[in-house]
Amino acid sequence: MLSHAEIMALRREVRFEWSRKDTMLYALGIGMPSDPLDERELAFVYEPRQAAMPSFVVTPAFNDGLGDLIGYDYSQVLHGEHAFTLHRPVPVEGRGTARLRMLEAWDKGQGKGAVFAHETLLTLDGDDTPFARVVTTAFARADGGFGGSTAPQPAPHAVPTRAPDRTVEIATHRNQALLYRQSGDANPLHADPETARRAGFSQPILHGLCSYAICLRAVMASYCDHDPARVHHHAVRFSAPVFPGETLLVDLWRDDDIVSFEARVKERGVTVIRNGKTVLKQAERC
Structure with a gap:
């Protein structure tokens, strides 16, 4: 190191x-x-x-x-x-x-x-x-002790404590990881059952960046009429894996030009995305 x-x-x-x-x-x-x-x-x-x-x-x-x-x-x-x-x-x-x-x-x-x-x-x-x-x-997880910064990490975006303004349901497909990996992330964890089992999973998992994009789909469908020009910033913290074929429930809160969100798996009740934040452009027209 x-x-x-x-x-x-x-x-x-x-x-x-x-x-x-x-x-x-x-x-x-x-x-x-x-x-x-x-x-x-x-x-x-x-x-x-x-x-x-x-x-x-x-x-x-x-x-x-x-x-x-x-x-x-x-x-x-x-x-x-x-x-x-x-x-x-x-x-x-x-x-x-x-x-x-x-x-x-x-x-x-x-x-x-x-x-x-x-x-x-x-x-x-x-x-x-x-x-x-x-x-x-x-x-x-295995690489501490090299004399790096001990300062606190920046605090993550805090989602509102009120009930979500809306929840968007988006289903994933059983073959979705096999398709997403064609965009560059060829990690066998997302394709090979044996690799997934060695990593402690019952089956290959969906790419985190696929779940990341699904959350953006929910934001754009809800507040931007799918207009990509209105998206300025999109950030998440990953908290758990998604298995291909599961359904994501994306909880959304909008405050002016900021949309906060979290995502959970409908079938298991597990939160997989936390502290999500999307900043919109031209928010008054969205």
């Missing part, structure tokens, strides 16, 4: 590109459209008026994080939090450069693990200003 100073100095720059087919495949992988006759959702998978889901920005450079440079034990790593911020809508196709840097490495102590947060800035060719910022946080 590197020292804290060495970890904080880590940088990486990678090229990326995606096509219209990639944005459509991503939308299909997160379960869109729920109804093929819903023309608002159909736009994300149909060429004549194609749009890209805002959460697509988590896929470029997904496999080029900083974990391999840090040297932590991937078998003991949990996906903790994820967030993106958009400065402009996501184009349906593009190429550019992803620039990664460490934000912080919190050290919980020897035998207690560590939390690592890194930033990815996405810039399109011909434009010097990043159009998106993605922040990934991972909990490395």
Whole structure:
């Protein structure tokens, strides 16, 4: 394991590109459209008026994080939090450069693990200003004791204590993880039954970033008429896995331009997404 100073100095720059087919495949992988006759959702998978889901920005450079440079034990790593911020809508196709840097490495102590947060800035060719910022946080359960920060982590977004303003039900499909993995996350935990059993699961689990996007679908359907241009920021904390085929109940609270949310599995009553926050643009029109 590197020292804290060495970890904080880590940088990486990678090229990326995606096509219209990639944005459509991503939308299909997160379960869109729920109804093929819903023309608002159909736009994300149909060429004549194609749009890209805002959460697509988590896929470029997904496999080029900083974990391999840090040297932590991937078998003991949990996906903790994820967030993106958009400065402009996501184009349906593009190429550019992803620039990664460490934000912080919190050290919980020897035998207690560590939390690592890194930033990815996405810039399109011909434009010097990043159009998106993605922040990934991972909990490395086996890698504390390297002299990292002992300061408290930033407090997560607090959802309101009142009853949800509305709840959106979205079913996942038994084969959804197999489809979502075509967008870049080929971890066998999401496809191979034996790998899942060795990890302590009865079957392969759905990608956390698929559940992340499903929550955004609920927000957009409820408050933005599926308009991707109205999404500025989307952040969650992962708390439990989802199995493909389960149904998510997304509880939503809206306060001005902020939509808070949590998600739970209908069949098991388990909360799988906590402290969710989406910031909307042009909230007065949503």
